[in-house]
Amino acid sequence: MIRHLLSLLVIGSLIVPNVFAQTATDGAKNIRDAVKDKVAEELANIKKAVAKRSFVGTVTDKATLSFTLTNVKDQARTVNVNTETTIKLPGSKDGALEDIKKNDFVIAMGDVDSQNVMTAKRVLVISKPAVDKRKVLFGTVTETGVGKFTLENVKKETWTIKFTSDTKKPKTVSKDDKVIVVGTTSSTENTLTAKVVKAI
Numbered sequence: 013m014i015r016h017l018l019s020l021l022v023i024g025s026l027i028v029p030n031v032f033a034q035t036a037t038d039g040a041k042n043i044r045d046a047v048k049d050k051v052a053e054e055l056a057n058i059k060k061a062v063a064k065r066s067f068v069g070t071v072t073d074k075a076t077l078s079f080t081l082t083n084v085k086d087q088a089r090t091v092n093v094n095t096e097t098t099i100k101l102p103g104s105k106d107g108a109l110e111d112i113k114k115n116d117f118v119i120a121m122g123d124v125d126s127q128n129v130m131t132a133k134r135v136l137v138i139s140k141p142a143v144d145k146r147k148v149l150f151g152t153v154t155e156t157g158v159g160k161f162t163l164e165n166v167k168k169e170t171w172t173i174k175f176t177s178d179t180k181k182p183k184t185v186s187k188d189d190k191v192i193v194v195g196t197t198s199s200t201e202n203t204l205t206a207k208v209v210k211a212i
Contacts, residue, residue: 017131038208065124067091070140077111091120091130098168099135112137138156147204153189161185163193172203181209 069083078092093109101107107199112118117140123134151165155205159176175181185191195206 067120068119091132097132101137149193174205179206182211
């Protein structure tokens with residue numbers, strides 16, 4: 013009996029430390045896995061928060077390592093510049109932040125965070141594109157004349173539509189005709205030179 017008890021004690025002394033050792037190892041592994049999962053989650057969140065985008069607009073302000081531009085939607089956007097940012101001036105000349113001036117028209121490309129602040133990879137200073145003066149009007153002819161007619165659009169605005177020898181249009185345009193007009197605006201208010209006039 014005593015011999016049997018001694019045998020159990022010996023076996024127990026060998027098994028119990030191994031069980032505790034295994035438990036400790038499993039606990040450490042669980043902690044490592046939890047940390048690894050948390051790190052992966054945080055990296056995924058960072059990737060979601062940072063997106064590659066571009067800003068296009070006019071420079072309105074400058075700081076030591078950044079500038080602000082106003083885009084075509086009249087929204088202010090901050091662009092941070094660092095030593096890895098490539099800046100190209102007109103004519104593909106290499107430039108630096110000090111070469112960018114207020115009122116310059118730029119395209120900035122880089123990583124944008126959740127606050128819409130960009131860390132620029134590349135900034136291009138270019139000539140501001142000409143304003144597109146093309147316009148499409150739909151409405152009713154209210155008056156006709158030589159080389160022109162008057163149109164009232166759906167907003168109840170009155171427009172003078174002028175023709176040129178290049179205007180593609182029906183043989184006749186009469187009062188009360190419904191038309192679509194594509195053309196370019198001029199400095200005269202609500203005046204458009206037609207490229208195409210189509211009766212509908």
